[in-house]
Amino acid sequence: MTSEEIFNEVLKSPELQEIFQIPKEDLEQENFFTKSEYRIIEIIKTIISGQENYKSKEQIFQNIQKLIMQL
Amino acid sequence: MGTIIKSISFQNFYNYYGSFDENTYYFKEGINIINADNNMGKSKFYNGILWILKDKVYDSDLKRMVSASSSFQKMASGKAINEKNNFDMGVNISFIENDNKYSVTKIVQFNKEGKSWKTNEKLEIMQTIENRDIPVLDVADKEKIIKKIISPELINYALLQGESIEELVDLSSHKGLSSTIEVLAGIKNLIEICEISKDLSRKAKKLSNDKEREFNATNNKVNELIQERELLEDRIENTLAQIETYKTELSEAKKKKETLEAILLNAKNREKFREIRRTLENEINQLKEKKNNMEKNITFMLFSENCPWILMGLEDQITLFDKRRQELTADIATQKAIDNPIKLPEGSPDIPSLQRMLQTEKCEVCGRPAPKDSEFWKHIKMVMERPTSEKKLNKNDFNSFYSSIQTTVGAFSLSIPKIAQSIKEYREEIDKLEDLILQKEEEKENAKLEFLNAGGSETNSDITDKRYISDYTLAEKTIEKKDKDIRKAEKLIKNWSARLRQIEEEIKNISTNSEIERYRQFKKTMLNVEHIFHNTKERIFDEILKSLEENANIKYAELTQGNLSLGGKLNFSKQADGTVQVSIKNVNDGELTGLGTGFQRMKQLSIIMAIISSKIGNQRFDYPFISDAPFSEFGDNFINNFFKVAPNVFTQSIILIKELYDSTSENYLNDLGNKILKRMENGEIPGTFYVNYIEEQADTTNLVTKNKCYKE
Numbered sequence: 043m044t045s046e047e048i049f050n051e052v053l054k055s056p057e058l059q060e061i062f063q064i065p066k067e068d069l070e071q072e073n074f075f076t077k078s079e080y081r082i083i084e085i086i087k088t089i090i091s092g093q094e095n096y097k098s099k100e101q102i103f104q105n106i107q108k109l110i111m112q113l
Numbered sequence: 114m115g116t117i118i119k120s121i122s123f124q125n126f127y128n129y130y131g132s133f134d135e136n137t138y139y140f141k142e143g144i145n146i147i148n149a150d151n152n153m154g155k156s157k158f159y160n161g162i163l164w165i166l167k168d169k170v171y172d173s174d175l176k177r178m179v180s181a182s183s184s185f186q187k188m189a190s191g192k193a194i195n196e197k198n199n200f201d202m203g204v205n206i207s208f209i210e211n212d213n214k215y216s217v218t219k220i221v222q223f224n225k226e227g228k229s230w231k232t233n234e235k236l237e238i239m240q241t242i243e244n245r246d247i248p249v250l251d252v253a254d255k256e257k258i259i260k261k262i263i264s265p266e267l268i269n270y271a272l273l274q275g276e277s278i279e280e281l282v283d284l285s286s287h288k289g290l291s292s293t294i295e296v297l298a299g300i301k302n303l304i305e306i307c308e309i310s311k312d313l314s315r316k317a318k319k320l321s322n323d324k325e326r327e328f329n330a331t332n333n334k335v336n337e338l339i340q341e342r343e344l345l346e347d348r349i350e351n352t353l354a355q356i357e358t359y360k361t362e363l364s365e366a367k368k369k370k371e372t373l374e375a376i377l378l379n380a381k382n383r384e385k386f387r388e389i390r391r392t393l394e395n396e397i398n399q400l401k402e403k404k405n406n407m408e409k410n411i412t413f414m415l416f417s418e419n420c421p422w423i424l425m426g427l428e429d430q431i432t433l434f435d436k437r438r439q440e441l442t443a444d445i446a447t448q449k450a451i452d453n454p455i456k457l458p459e460g461s462p463d464i465p466s467l468q469r470m471l472q473t474e475k476c477e478v479c480g481r482p483a484p485k486d487s488e489f490w491k492h493i494k495m496v497m498e499r500p501t502s503e504k505k506l507n508k509n510d511f512n513s514f515y516s517s518i519q520t521t522v523g524a525f526s527l528s529i530p531k532i533a534q535s536i537k538e539y540r541e542e543i544d545k546l547e548d549l550i551l552q553k554e555e556e557k558e559n560a561k562l563e564f565l566n567a568g569g570s571e572t573n574s575d576i577t578d579k580r581y582i583s584d585y586t587l588a589e590k591t592i593e594k595k596d597k598d599i600r601k602a603e604k605l606i607k608n609w610s611a612r613l614r615q616i617e618e619e620i621k622n623i624s625t626n627s628e629i630e631r632y633r634q635f636k637k638t639m640l641n642v643e644h645i646f647h648n649t650k651e652r653i654f655d656e657i658l659k660s661l662e663e664n665a666n667i668k669y670a671e672l673t674q675g676n677l678s679l680g681g682k683l684n685f686s687k688q689a690d691g692t693v694q695v696s697i698k699n700v701n702d703g704e705l706t707g708l709g710t711g712f713q714r715m716k717q718l719s720i721i722m723a724i725i726s727s728k729i730g731n732q733r734f735d736y737p738f739i740s741d742a743p744f745s746e747f748g749d750n751f752i753n754n755f756f757k758v759a760p761n762v763f764t765q766s767i768i769l770i771k772e773l774y775d776s777t778s779e780n781y782l783n784d785l786g787n788k789i790l791k792r793m794e795n796g797e798i799p800g801t802f803y804v805n806y807i808e809e810q811a812d813t814t815n816l817v818t819k820n821k822c823y824k825e
Binding site for chain 1: 300302303305306309310312313316317320631634635638639641642644645646648649652653
């Protein structure tokens with residue numbers, strides 16, 4: 043599966059609507075290559091692209107931490 | 114396009130004696146059949162492929178896979194070993210993968226040194242680029258090219274040995290299934306992402322805990338709570354790991370139970386029919402003994418005291434005898450009168466009177482003169498010398514003798530008419546025993562067949578069956594215990610988790626710093642992210658499983674089409690530990706048991722076909738399917754169905770079989786073989802058709818296999 047395919051599969055997760063309160067319509071608009079207004083979506087993308095680009099877990103963690111702590 | 118094998122060649126490899134050119138099989142897309150009788154090179158052919166792909170061969174003496182290097186001497190042609198001092202043994206596979214052409218050759222050079230052989234193995238790989246053959250030298254590149262023939266993850270489904278088909282489709286094995294699904298769905302990277310997110314979640318938790326400790330360094334209460342939380346978290350983690358172990362053990366026990374269930378049914382049947390055979394054997398022996406005794410008793414019956422069979426048919430003879438006895442008595446009486454003309458009474462005249470008559474030469478009875486030596490004188494003398502009373506004793510001998518017979522025989526006059534009936538009844542009884550013995554023998558034969566059908570053999574002992582039963586009981590107990598262990602552990606985790614939530618609340622209430630709250634949120638978010646990836650992976654897994662189940666059932670229906678016995682429906686069920694069990698359900702959704710080996714193998718073949726033909730995303734199985742003896746235990750209907758279905762499933766298949774072989778036929782093909790060849794010639798089945806044969810009879814040390822190509 044490509045990163046984009048994985049991302050599209052992840053968007054089908056009910057947790058995004060139930061826990062993170064993201065409307066279905068918004069999820070349908072999400073794209074792997076464009077920035078999302080939802081933090082959780084950006085975290086997910088960071089992990090997927092981190093794995094794709096052979097980033098270390100530590101690097102991915104720091105990127106996420108930066109993402110969260112900035113907000 | 115995936116991989117297509119263009120040719121496979123052998124050089125002095127087992128009974129493929131001679132050069133590569135003399136032993137080349139050319140293949141194309143579709144079904145490529147190599148039809149050969151026993152010992153004509155099917156498994157050797159298969160071993161050639163195993164050697165190239167896995168560096169292993171199947172040793173038929175040891176009945177297991179061995180490393181090729183330990184078996185070089187066995188792999189070499191016996192004829193080459195006998196005739197030459199140095200020669201090359203090898204296998205070559207030429208194939209195309211995505212329009213690139215490759216040639217993989219494994220060669221072992223044999224050099225005789227004294228009485229032993231020195232061997233040297235070589236791997237030669239060529240790649241054809243723009244019509245130029247370029248040798249591949251890098252070891253890693255060579256490995257990659259070999260993997261292009263068949264992907265290692267799918268090799269179990271692409272290489273199929275008929276006898277091991279049951280073990281091959283190991284869907285209950287977590288590793289076996291997950292690696293198959295990973296390749297089919299290409300979710301290897303998703304699995305890696307799951308691992309990463311799990312680790313990130315752990316890091317976020319640690320960071321949050323550390324921050325809490327840092328911000329509350331002076332607060333003893335919070336520190337105590339943090340310590341307790343860490344302790345509980347450790348416990349939960351360890352217990353979760355323990356649950357995983359229990360689940361694996363549970364799954365193994367379930368698998369064992371499932372395997373034993375099929376065996377157990379047969380084991381119980383074997384026990385049942387073994388007992389029936391034993392009982393029938395005793396009954397037959399008793400009946401035979403009874404019949405034997407009755408037959409022996411015939412001699413006694415012939416001369417029995419009351420009703421001797423030997424007298425059968427002599428009813429009239431008693432009356433006749435009586436009549437003849439009376440006649441004889443009368444005759445004897447008459448005969449005596451004739452034989453004894455002396456009418457004088459016994460003892461009269463007396464001896465002195467007769468002596469005086471002789472002296473006086475005158476008969477005193479009639480008064481007539483009887484001069485000496487005259488007829489009268491001689492008559493008087495004869496009367497005087499007539500037999501004395503001693504002879505009188507024999508007077509009634511015959512009468513008495515026959516009377517005695519009459520008395521004895523007379524006693525049988527009533528029983529003789531019953532002899533025929535008695536013999537008839539006796540014979541009927543023996544016939545009845547014979548019929549009964551035949552009936553019991555037939556029942557015994559049927560029981561033997563049932564026994565054999567249940568996997569029994571003459572050498573099979575009841576000890577093995579008893580072991581199966583005891584192993585089954587043990588598996589059941591393990592399942593019960595592991596279920597209990599898991600429930601107990603889950604209960605503990607539930608309690609600890611409840612306490613953890615309490616602790617979290619307590620800490621939150623005491624430590625209200627907004628900075629800490631952000632770390633807490635971070636931890637929570639990362640835990641959710643972990644769950645999102647995990648659930649996504651599980652959902653894809655379930656979708657693939659569902660798709661596999663549907664696809665396998667389509668193939669199963671196609672393969673078993675036309676059979677009078679319905680084969681049920683394949684059911685894929687996911688277990689608690691992520692393993693999958695495949696069972697066959699009947700029309701009422703109950704477990705279908707007692708299906709023959711043919712059906713069981715069809716089930717496995719359907720699953721293989723489903724895996725192979727499943728296309729998920731852009732991934733699909735596109736490798737050659739190579740099978741040695743896939744049809745043993747299959748009937749003609751199954752084989753026909755396979756040839757119908759296979760071209761739609763496998764881009765290319767190479768099938769080594771003997772079911773189409775007839776050594777007495779001129780072209781070595783039986784009716785089914787000729788029919789399939791005809792369909793290939795008509796273009797109904799795409800592919801090639803080879804037949805192996807042996808030109809000269811020889812033992813395995815000199816065996817040379819040749820081949821005829823009927824369809825190129």
